[in-house]
Amino acid sequence: MAGSIPASLTVDGAGAPLRPQRSWSAEAWRRFRRHKLALSGAFILAVIVVAVLVAPWLWPVPINEIDFSARLQGPSLKHPLGTDDLGQDLLARMLYGGRISIAVGLTAMLIAIVFGVIIGAIAGTARGSVDAALMWLTDLFLSLPQLPLLLLIIYLFRDSLKAIVGPEAGVFILIVIVIGGFRWMPVARLVRAQFMSLREKEFVEAARALGASRVRVVLRHILPNSLGPVIVAGTIDVAAAIIAESTLSFLGLGFPPDIPTWGRILFDARDHLDVAPHWALFPGMCIFLVVLSINYLGDGLRDALDPRKGM
Amino acid sequence: MAKYLVRRLLIAVPSLIGISVILFTILALAPGDPFEELANNPNVPPEVSANLRAQFGIDDPVMVRYVRWASSMATGDWGFSFASRIDVDQLILQRLPVTLFILGASQVLALLIAIPIGVYAATRPYSIFDQIANTLAFVGFSLPTFFTGILFILLFSIHLDWLPFVYRTDLAETGWAWWWAQFKQSIMPITVLGLFQGASWTRFVRSAVLDVIRLDYVTTARAKGLTERSVIVKHALRNALIPVVTLVALEMPGIFGGAIVTEQIFRVPGIGSLLVSAILANDTPVIMAVTFVFACLVVFFNLIADILYGWLDPRITYR
Numbered sequence: 001m002a003g004s005i006p007a008s009l010t011v012d013g014a015g016a017p018l019r020p021q022r023s024w025s026a027e028a029w030r031r032f033r034r035h036k037l038a039l040s041g042a043f044i045l046a047v048i049v050v051a052v053l054v055a056p057w058l059w060p061v062p063i064n065e066i067d068f069s070a071r072l073q074g075p076s077l078k079h080p081l082g083t084d085d086l087g088q089d090l091l092a093r094m095l096y097g098g099r100i101s102i103a104v105g106l107t108a109m110l111i112a113i114v115f116g117v118i119i120g121a122i123a124g125t126a127r128g129s130v131d132a133a134l135m136w137l138t139d140l141f142l143s144l145p146q147l148p149l150l151l152l153i154i155y156l157f158r159d160s161l162k163a164i165v166g167p168e169a170g171v172f173i174l175i176v177i178v179i180g181g182f183r184w185m186p187v188a189r190l191v192r193a194q195f196m197s198l199r200e201k202e203f204v205e206a207a208r209a210l211g212a213s214r215v216r217v218v219l220r221h222i223l224p225n226s227l228g229p230v231i232v233a234g235t236i237d238v239a240a241a242i243i244a245e246s247t248l249s250f251l252g253l254g255f256p257p258d259i260p261t262w263g264r265i266l267f268d269a270r271d272h273l274d275v276a277p278h279w280a281l282f283p284g285m286c287i288f289l290v291v292l293s294i295n296y297l298g299d300g301l302r303d304a305l306d307p308r309k310g311m
Numbered sequence: 312m313a314k315y316l317v318r319r320l321l322i323a324v325p326s327l328i329g330i331s332v333i334l335f336t337i338l339a340l341a342p343g344d345p346f347e348e349l350a351n352n353p354n355v356p357p358e359v360s361a362n363l364r365a366q367f368g369i370d371d372p373v374m375v376r377y378v379r380w381a382s383s384m385a386t387g388d389w390g391f392s393f394a395s396r397i398d399v400d401q402l403i404l405q406r407l408p409v410t411l412f413i414l415g416a417s418q419v420l421a422l423l424i425a426i427p428i429g430v431y432a433a434t435r436p437y438s439i440f441d442q443i444a445n446t447l448a449f450v451g452f453s454l455p456t457f458f459t460g461i462l463f464i465l466l467f468s469i470h471l472d473w474l475p476f477v478y479r480t481d482l483a484e485t486g487w488a489w490w491w492a493q494f495k496q497s498i499m500p501i502t503v504l505g506l507f508q509g510a511s512w513t514r515f516v517r518s519a520v521l522d523v524i525r526l527d528y529v530t531t532a533r534a535k536g537l538t539e540r541s542v543i544v545k546h547a548l549r550n551a552l553i554p555v556v557t558l559v560a561l562e563m564p565g566i567f568g569g570a571i572v573t574e575q576i577f578r579v580p581g582i583g584s585l586l587v588s589a590i591l592a593n594d595t596p597v598i599m600a601v602t603f604v605f606a607c608l609v610v611f612f613n614l615i616a617d618i619l620y621g622w623l624d625p626r627i628t629y630r
Contacts, residue, residue, distance in 0.1 A: 147572075
């Protein structure tokens with residue numbers, strides 16, 4: 001599992017030359033455009049997301065149509081990505097699995113960000129013991145062995161959740177909550193650090209002097225200004241969540257076998273590597289491409305959203 | 312130094328307690344009751360099952376159960392594995408050395424990759440070498456370990472037939488042949504983990520060195536006429552390693568995650584694959600114990616990072 005994906009810490013101290021005033025988003029877009037790899041990452045990601053979304057119209061082959069006459073076949077016209085040991089079409093399964101992998105990534109990221117922003121904002125505005133206690137909790141969570149705990153929680157809660165909301169939704173909810181629940185800490189730290197520095201700034205003081213309430217100062221003035229790094233962290237969290245989900249499925253402890261996520265396809269393909277390498281290569285390449293694109297996208301966003309960087 | 316160590320150890324105790332509380336809370340919140348089957352079995356009289364419940368203290372308040380569980384863990388009574396029919400601590404002691412060997416060797420490999428490449432790239436920022444290294448690092452940590460493992464097996468075991476893809480502890484060879492077989496079967500797990508960690512650490516090292524190299528004291532060292540090599544190695548690298556140690560310590564939990572996956576791919580009989588097989592066999596005592604061992608290892612490596620920190624940075628005194 002990836003653990004935390006490192007921050008790009010490129011140091012560029014040069015001051016930006018004076019240029020005409022532009023809106024924040026136009027400026028960010030101008031910076032982002034210059035990062036060619038981030039642009040291509042965004043493009044590849046968009047292609048994969050669109051392909052996965054329109055898949056049923058694009059490739060209307062059922063994911064569970066068993067055809068023993070076409071077992072373990074390599075790529076052909078009839079099956080562009082080949083078939084697995086039951087003769088099921090891999091392209092259809094991959095497109096279906098991509099939906100789940102990407103949905104897991106996005107939902108887990110949202111949970112991590114919402115939770116992280118709330119904890120970080122509380123710690124950053126309340127000083128003293130509340131701040132200390134929340135940061136102790138954050139540090140404690142950071143030192144937890146995530147994958148063993150993920151496995152433990154899924155092992156303990158899987159069956160009862162399945163019974164309540166059905167196998168697919170149950171595993172989805174569980175995986176998303178657990179992955180998101182172990183990824184909020186970096187966001188909380190970032191938000192707290194931003195709050196600590198922003199609350200001393202003149203514009204916040206001005207807002208306070210004008211009689212703005214504490215809630216208004218936080219929601220209208222501090223929070224929007226602290227979201228830049230959160231967006232970057234969130235982007236990279238999507239990649240980490242996709243890897244986490246694939247890891248669980250690859251260990252055979254994620255989604256059940258009838259739901260072919262990319263990690264699950266890899267897990268099934270593992271025992272047939274010698275006769276059907278394509279079966280493992282395609283889902284692996286997909287995970288790799290998506291994660292690489294998201295990482296480059298995050299790198300580009302970091303360059304675009306960090307106003308300290310003159311480009 | 313001894314005082315500093317004791318203080319760091321004392322600071323580690325609350326985190327261990329916190330982790331054990333979290334672990335126990337998860338277990339206590341989990342639905343299902345170990346005696347459910349007994350209670351539902353018509354052949355077991357209700358008095359017997361009630362007696363058993365009282366004997367194991369299932370109906371005690373959560374706090375009492377936590378204290379009993381924690382104290383039996385602390386005294387070394389880790390329970391009995393349902394699946395393997397031996398004591399859990401025995402089982403873990405059998406499996407732990409392999410895990411530590413693979414993990415340790417892969418971390419050494421990662422450092423051997425990351426430090427030279429990171430430093431070299433940072434001394435020539437934006438050169439061709441830097442750009443290639445940067446791209447490879449991005450590719451390296453975007454490749455999940457389970458996929459690299461499969462690619463390695465495809466290439467080296469199936470296609471080229473150079474390396475075995477199953478790790479065995481009962482090698483038949485003796486003497487030098489044993490060492491050779493051991494070396495051959497260790498290459499792939501160690502490389503898979505090492506390359507992944509090395510890729511992300513290369514970026515840490517590069518940016519940390521880049522930060523330090525522009526500081527005035529490095530210019531001073533150059534102005535004194537020191538060779539470039541000693542400026543970089545003795546002056547810049549040592550300071551640059553301080554943030555790197557922090558980041559590496561923060562990544563420790565993730566490294567154990569990678570170790571579980573790698574052990575599972577290459578069938579290395581370590582505690583990671585023990586955890587996965589225990590989960591598949593519903594072997595709760597083993598699952599709890601292995602998770603706790605992983606947590607202890609994380610705390611232990613954070614402790615080592617703290618000590619390294621004090622050694623690297625003379626501003627941190629051992630008080």
